[in-house]
Amino acid sequence: MEADFLKYQAQTTPHPLAMEISHAKGSYIYDTNKKAYLDFVAGVSACPLGHNHPKVVNAIKEQLDKYMHVMVYGEYIQKPAVELTKLLAKHLPKSLEKTYLTNSGTEAIEGALKLAKRVTGRSEIIAANKAYHGNTMGAMSVMGYEERKQAFRPLLPNVKFIEFNNEAHLNQITSKTACIILETIQGGAGFIVPSNNYLQKVQKRCNEVDALLILDEIQPGIGRTGTLFGFENYNCIPDILVTGKGLGGGMPIGAFTASSKLMDLLQDNPKLGHITTFGGHPVIAASALATLQEITKSNLMKDALEKEQLLRKLLKHSLIKEIRGKGLMLALIMPSAEITNTLILKSQEEGLILFWLLFEPKAVRITPPLTISKEEITKGCEIILRILDTIQPH
Incomplete structure (x- = not known):
């Protein structure tokens, strides 16, 4: 499937992430190897109610x-x-x-x-x-x-x-x-x-x-x-x-x-x-x-501000220089593009989906579904902090 993806489907970059998707539900996306990924990106803000919301x-x-x-x-x-x-x-x-x-x-x-x-x-x-x-x-x-x-x-x-x-x-x-x-x-x-x-x-x-x-x-x-x-x-x-x-x-x-x-x-x-x-x-x-x-x-809009405060409270690390944005439209600003790339790619390996922003190479996108639970936020933040602890800044 990956070979066909690269051969027949036009690409946007030379190096797509190329995760092969099986299904998605709630705050999770699943690949064809049955691995679950907690989604902190929501299709780049396009899935506010998460994946396959019943309504x-x-x-x-x-x-x-x-x-x-x-x-x-x-x-x-x-x-x-x-x-x-x-x-x-x-x-x-x-x-x-x-x-x-x-x-x-x-x-x-x-x-x-x-x-x-x-x-x-x-x-x-x-x-x-x-x-x-x-x-x-x-x-x-x-x-x-x-x-x-x-x-x-x-x-x-x-x-x-x-x-x-x-x-x-x-x-x-x-x-x-x-x-x-x-x-x-x-x-x-x-x-x-x-x-x-x-x-x-x-x-x-x-x-x-x-x-x-x-x-x-x-x-x-x-x-x-x-x-x-x-x-x-x-x-x-x-x-x-x-x-x-x-x-x-x-x-x-x-x-x-x-x-x-x-x-x-x-x-x-x-x-x-x-x-x-x-x-x-x-x-x-x-x-x-x-x-x-x-x-x-629902209370999802009000809850977005509470979830923002939880993310800001949890995501404290010497490599996180700033958290920009409002509500559940947040960006972590890292010391370098290299650290941003390492965090995003290692997070995928650890079962957490993060992503880049278009023009700011030091930024890490956090735009999860509005329906994400506080427990899921905590779990994702733990993965981020664990990865950052392994990164040695130059």
């Missing part, structure tokens, strides 16, 4: 028995998509009332950027250094990391970059700016949280020049930071909200949300301003609806 699985099975794809997005009334977008609106500020469902986070970013241009009639986009918003051409254009972009240029013109959390750069948002796009918490950069009311100040500047604020909640969203969306922690409401990953409960999804006034502009002049065949797919929407219902009805 999500049942919702998928029930929808499968009714119908799957029947028509391109937006033409037929399909209950799972309607109920999902209605529930999102219920839990969002009134100005975020209408949602366009897509197949992935990066596609939702594309839609949000198009909408900002359509609303403002402007073309300038401002993004942040070390930002990551996806890998399609428009999303890559607002990626603040040249090394990952240079082989694919030319990209979108008229994109400028500022430093996240640097208020002095906000005057670069002007009457020529269609939008500024930011991650509520910078992910690939190392889980950098906004400080000193930064996002509120960005919103104020946008309002002064009639630019739009797009917040990318693809990683922080769906309960991971102790609130349904990260922006709720930072005194700010975006004009366009983008989500994905965890919303699908393990199924592929993206979404962008704005006011009806803004979103309705995609209907006309031109018609079909944004279209997709499989966006809002009924089976995926059923999975997302069950996920959102469980997270909003």
Whole structure:
């Protein structure tokens, strides 16, 4: 199977982890050798209810028995998509009332950027250094990391970059700016949280020049930071909200949300301003609806903050220089990339799944399912500390 995996399936790196999966349940993934791995990554934040959550699985099975794809997005009334977008609106500020469902986070970013241009009639986009918003051409254009972009240029013109959390750069948002796009918490950069009311100040500047604020909640969203969306922690409401990953409960999804006034502009002049065949797919929407219902009805969001404190309390070691992030979106900052690599690879050998971040080589991702138990957290932390005790820093 590994030989076929490498021969026939396109790879993203020269050295994939290549664990052969048998099944997954709760906080564990099992390989074909029947070894159990405690999952501290949750599919890179995409499985907030863990693996094979019964409510999500049942919702998928029930929808499968009714119908799957029947028509391109937006033409037929399909209950799972309607109920999902209605529930999102219920839990969002009134100005975020209408949602366009897509197949992935990066596609939702594309839609949000198009909408900002359509609303403002402007073309300038401002993004942040070390930002990551996806890998399609428009999303890559607002990626603040040249090394990952240079082989694919030319990209979108008229994109400028500022430093996240640097208020002095906000005057670069002007009457020529269609939008500024930011991650509520910078992910690939190392889980950098906004400080000193930064996002509120960005919103104020946008309002002064009639630019739009797009917040990318693809990683922080769906309960991971102790609130349904990260922006709720930072005194700010975006004009366009983008989500994905965890919303699908393990199924592929993206979404962008704005006011009806803004979103309705995609209907006309031109018609079909944004279209997709499989966006809002009924089976995926059923999975997302069950996920959102469980997270909003349960104590999982409140518990995420308690679990954060447990992780911070347990993960004390001379090689852990800092723990960044909020809730169950945490990154351990190690003294070097070499130590990060050793910890992640040895943890897999010891039955614990950790992972890297895109642009910060010294960071170790900890984004477990929101459903992880405190006992499982303790077990995983013990593995981390045991491995770190064996590492001799240079």
